[in-house]
Amino acid sequence: MNIGALLRIALRALAINKLRSALTMLGIVIGVGAVIVMIGVGAGAQKRVEEQIRALGSNLLLIMSGARTQGGVRLALGSGQTLSEDDALAINREIPEALAAPALRGGAQVIWGNANWSTQIYGTTPEYLVVREWQLAAGRAFEPAEMSGAGKVCLIGATVARQLFGSADPVDQVIRIKRVPFTVIGVLETKGQSLMGTDQDDVIIVPISTARARVLGSATQAKQRAVATIWVKAAEGYDTKVVEEQVRALLRQRHRLQPGSDDDFSLRNLQEVMSAQEASSRVLALLLAAVASVSLLVGGIGIMNIMLVSVTERTREIGLRMALGARTRDILGQFLVEAVTLSLIGGLIGVGLGLAASVAIGSFLGWRVLLAPEAVGLAVSFAFVIGVFFGFYPARKAARLNPVEALRFE
Amino acid sequence: MLIEARELVKIYAMGEAEVRALAGVSADIAAGEFIAVMGPSGSGKSTFMNLLGCLDRQTSGEYLLAGERVSQLGPDRLARVRNRQIGFVFQHFNLLARTPAVENVELPLVYAGVPGKQRRDRAMAMLARVGLAERAHHQPAQLSGGQQQRVAIARALVTEPLLILADEPTGALDSRTSLEIMALFQELNRQGMTVVLVTHENDVARFARRILRFRDGRIVRDEPNAAADAARALRAEAVPA
Ligand SMILES: Nc1ncnc2c1ncn2[C@@H]1O[C@H](COP(=O)(O)OP(=O)(O)OP(=O)(O)O)[C@@H](O)[C@H]1O
Ligand SMILES: [Mg+2]
Numbered sequence: 001m002n003i004g005a006l007l008r009i010a011l012r013a014l015a016i017n018k019l020r021s022a023l024t025m026l027g028i029v030i031g032v033g034a035v036i037v038m039i040g041v042g043a044g045a046q047k048r049v050e051e052q053i054r055a056l057g058s059n060l061l062l063i064m065s066g067a068r069t070q071g072g073v074r075l076a077l078g079s080g081q082t083l084s085e086d087d088a089l090a091i092n093r094e095i096p097e098a099l100a101a102p103a104l105r106g107g108a109q110v111i112w113g114n115a116n117w118s119t120q121i122y123g124t125t126p127e128y129l130v131v132r133e134w135q136l137a138a139g140r141a142f143e144p145a146e147m148s149g150a151g152k153v154c155l156i157g158a159t160v161a162r163q164l165f166g167s168a169d170p171v172d173q174v175i176r177i178k179r180v181p182f183t184v185i186g187v188l189e190t191k192g193q194s195l196m197g198t199d200q201d202d203v204i205i206v207p208i209s210t211a212r213a214r215v216l217g218s219a220t221q222a223k224q225r226a227v228a229t230i231w232v233k234a235a236e237g238y239d240t241k242v243v244e245e246q247v248r249a250l251l252r253q254r255h256r257l258q259p260g261s262d263d264d265f266s267l268r269n270l271q272e273v274m275s276a277q278e279a280s281s282r283v284l285a286l287l288l289a290a291v292a293s294v295s296l297l298v299g300g301i302g303i304m305n306i307m308l309v310s311v312t313e314r315t316r317e318i319g320l321r322m323a324l325g326a327r328t329r330d331i332l333g334q335f336l337v338e339a340v341t342l343s344l345i346g347g348l349i350g351v352g353l354g355l356a357a358s359v360a361i362g363s364f365l366g367w368r369v370l371l372a373p374e375a376v377g378l379a380v381s382f383a384f385v386i387g388v389f390f391g392f393y394p395a396r397k398a399a400r401l402n403p404v405e406a407l408r409f410e
Numbered sequence: 411m412l413i414e415a416r417e418l419v420k421i422y423a424m425g426e427a428e429v430r431a432l433a434g435v436s437a438d439i440a441a442g443e444f445i446a447v448m449g450p451s452g453s454g455k456s457t458f459m460n461l462l463g464c465l466d467r468q469t470s471g472e473y474l475l476a477g478e479r480v481s482q483l484g485p486d487r488l489a490r491v492r493n494r495q496i497g498f499v500f501q502h503f504n505l506l507a508r509t510p511a512v513e514n515v516e517l518p519l520v521y522a523g524v525p526g527k528q529r530r531d532r533a534m535a536m537l538a539r540v541g542l543a544e545r546a547h548h549q550p551a552q553l554s555g556g557q558q559q560r561v562a563i564a565r566a567l568v569t570e571p572l573l574i575l576a577d578e579p580t581g582a583l584d585s586r587t588s589l590e591i592m593a594l595f596q597e598l599n600r601q602g603m604t605v606v607l608v609t610h611e612n613d614v615a616r617f618a619r620r621i622l623r624f625r626d627g628r629i630v631r632d633e634p635n636a637a638a639d640a641a642r643a644l645r646a647e648a649v650p651a
Contacts, residue, residue: 005520016508320504323465324565325493325521327486403465407500 003337010338013310014345021342024306027299028346028386029353031292032379036354037361038288039375044368045281049274055192055200057133059240060270061098061232061247063087081226082255082264085208088230090254092127095246097238101128102227104208106216110164112175117163120203121177123211129155131233132191139171139186142207150209154182157201158190177204180214240271281367296382299346300390307339307394318398319406332399339391340384347383351376411474412572412604413439413462418471420457420627431457433627434471439606441572444599446615446635447608449624455608456577458624462606463496463575464488476572493521497566499576499607503558505550511561512537512546518569536564540594556587563594573604580614592617 014021065083088102104123109116122128126142129135137158146153154177161170170184182204191200206215208227234243248267255264311318318331326334355371362369420432432454439445447455460466461473464480473481480491492498497518505514515533524532537546540560550558559579566574576595580588588611596617599605609615616635623631 012509316504317506320500320506321517321521322489323463323492323498324518325489325569327489327521330521404460407465407504 006333006337007341009334010341013314013338014342020306021345024302024342025299025346025349027295027302028343028383029299029350031295031297031299032347032350032383033354033357034288034292034295035379035382036351036375037357037369038285038292039378040354040358040369040371041281041288041361041367042285043370043372043375044362045278045285047370048368049278051192052274055194056270056274057131057233058271059234059236059238059243060131061234061240061244062268062270063230063232063247063251064266064268065226065228066264066266081228083227083230083251084225085227086225087251087254088125088127088227090250091230091232091247094250095243097235098232098243098247099127099131099235100230100232100247101125101131102208103128103229103231104211104216104227105229106211108178108204108215110160110175110177110204112164112170112173115164115166117160119157119160119163121211121215122203122205123208123216124205125208128205128231129188131231133233134191135189136186137189138169139184141186147207147209150213151207152180152182152210152214153185153207155186155188155205156184157188157203157205159199159201160204161187177206177215182206240269244269296386299343300386303339303342303387304390304394306342307335307391308397310338311335311394311398314398315401315406315409318401319403319409322401322403323407328399331401332395335395335398336388336391339395340387343383343387343391344380347380350383351379354379411438412441412443412476413437414472414474415462416472418458418461418473419469420454420461420466421469430627432461432468435624435627435629437622437629437632439573439604441604442599442602443604443606444596444617444619445606446618446621447606447624448610448615448621449630453624454627455624457627459575459577459606459608462573463498464491489521493518494569495572497563497569497571497574499559499562499566499574499579501578501581503550503555503562503582505558505561505565507551508549510547510549511542511553511564514550514561515564515568517565522569532568533564536568537561539567540564554587555583556590559583559587559591560594563591563598567598567603573606574598576605576607578608578610580609580611585613588614 063083065081083102085102088100091098091100101124106121107118108121109118125147129141136155139155141155142151142153145151154175156164156170164170164175165173170187173184174181175184176182188201188203188205194200232243232247234240244267248263251265251267252263257264321331358369358371361367415435415437418432418435419430422429422431435454435458447458449455457466461468462475464475467481472479475491475495480488483491505511506517512530512533515536516529519529519532534543534546537543540563542557542560542564545553545557550561553561563574574595579595580591583591592614595605595607607614607618615621618635621631621633621635622629
């Protein structure tokens with residue numbers, strides 16, 4: 001008997017008990033759906049973390065001035081002005097495996113010709129581009145003379161370039177930042193969204209001395225060399241945790257903090273922030289994996305149960321088929337195909353629902369969910385294997401019936 | 411000789427006790443015979459039929475079907491013998507529910523591996539032969555008992571077997587319909603088909619040309635049926651053409 005004939009018999013038998021067949025499939029539907037969502041969420045989360053690492057730079061520490069808490073009151077980070085450019089210099093000098101870039105930040109209006117745009121101004125040092133692993137799409141980086149002499153030069157992000165210049169070439173053009181003319185010497189590569197979802201390309205980078213003197217003004221920074229943040233990159237191959245502790249120790253020593261007192265800065269390991277996010281999506285994936293395996297197991301048992309019922313109900317049919325010339329393998333094949341059909345139809349419905357649920361999770365929770373064809377293949381093979389595994393026992397039971405007793409069965 | 415049965419014994423083990431369903435049955439049946447098997451309930455008629463039909467194996471004794479010692483065959487070969495050489499008709503028709511008549515008739519051909527188109531043609535031809543060509547696409551539930559049994563007979567005939575075995579084929583039919591079905595068997599026999607059927611009713615047995623009477627697992631009488639000619643006459647007046 002060929003598979004087409006067996007399939008036709010199976011579909012007819014399943015169609016006779018539509019509701020029962022549908023309920024039997026439910027476990028497989030849920031299990032396979034959960035597998036699809038699980039893989040989608042897992043792959044999406046991993047992709048997101050990868051992208052963020054690419055966007056942010058790897059092995060990053062972010063130091064912000066101001067304690068996390070002071071006397072129980074949480075201060076706005078960056079408001080304490082406890083960090084200075086000299087802290088960054090000290091890190092670069094004392095900790096060879098760390099590279100630090102101090103940064104000042106503020107908003108400003110930028111004008112080129114008739115175009116104007118409101119953006120972020122970053123005053124920092126050339127190390128910043130290294131720390132952030134940020135390449136130039138065009139032009140050149142700052143020269144030492146421009147750093148020390150508060151040169152009126154800037155690097156612009158891709159968003160700023162697009163907003164001000166459209167398709168024109170920004171390099172060597174002069175723009176006005178708070179009415180001060182700056183020469184654009186380079187355009188930064190596109191970075192995309194940050195961890196917080198802000199556009200990292202909406203930025204203009206100027207030498208830190210220039211920022212202090214011309215753009216952000218000393219009024220915002222009471223101390224001459226104070227900075228809001230210091231970005232630190234641990235060199236490749238070093239544990240960011242170790243570097244983090246070295247940096248913390250150095251800063252505490254420089255800030256003359258007593259042992260036991262709180263830090264007057266906040267030091268965050270961005271790697272950990274990202275891994276925490278990854279971990280939370282991994283928890284969800286694990287949860288889904290548990291739901292999936294339980295549902296698949298229950299679904300499989302359900303199929304076995306219904307197939308056993310079906311074999312009993314159809315004992316006379318089995319006896320008849322044997323009398324008409326069905327061999328053991330024909331009967332085995334018939335019930336196996338029926339079980340597999342049941343689980344595969346459930347599996348396909350599960351794939352459909354899983355994909356729909358993935359899209360829904362993606363759009364309602366804002367999670368990134370990847371729909372991988374491998375996941376569909378995997379889930380369908382799962383359903384197939386379950387059908388064979390749990391269908392085998394009832395099918396064998398049917399195939400082993402004695403034809404006389406089967407025909408006599410009431 | 412189509413069938414040679416020698417001292418067939420069938421013992422069922424019922425826990426401690428044994429049931430001797432057949433206690434040494436010998437019979438020869440030639441091709442083209444029309445035999446009625448009769449006897450009281452529990453006398454071993456069905457057991458005998460099951461052995462003839464290769465559905466079961468005897469405890470001892472010998473059974474040759476068309477010269478072949480079928481009791482020595484493995485299960486798959488036996489299935490093949492049932493498929494090609496024997497046509498079964500049952501008391502309760504045993505048609506597949508919700509399956510059109512023609513597909514029921516096709517079923518043995520499915521197991522014989524006959525391709526679909528040829529299968530359909532042969533099934534339709536066989537339905538025509540039992541007078542049900544226009545009901546080919548009806549499901550069993552849409553057919554009368556007599557019509558269902560005709561479909562079952564078409565199914566038994568479709569592989570062109572050596573013999574038809576029918577265990578109480580009229581047991582579930584009213585007497586008028588029984589006569590119609592028996593007329594059909596008689597017609598088939600006239601065309602050369604060997605028919606062995608079990609019945610309790612003399613009216614039914616009358617159609618056969620030889621009667622085997624069972625009692626306590628033995629054949630107690632084996633005689634030609636003198637009433638056969640009378641039955642033919644009865645059929646002519648009872649069944650409209
Ligand atoms: N599977 C079985 N297990 C045990 N005993 C059985 C089995 N099948 C039949 N028997 C016994 O064998 C004997 C013969 O049974 P069989 O079915 O051949 O009778 P029968 O002549 O067909 O009777 P009926 O006219 O009622 O159909 C009976 O005593 C029956 O109880
Ligand atoms: Mg009987």
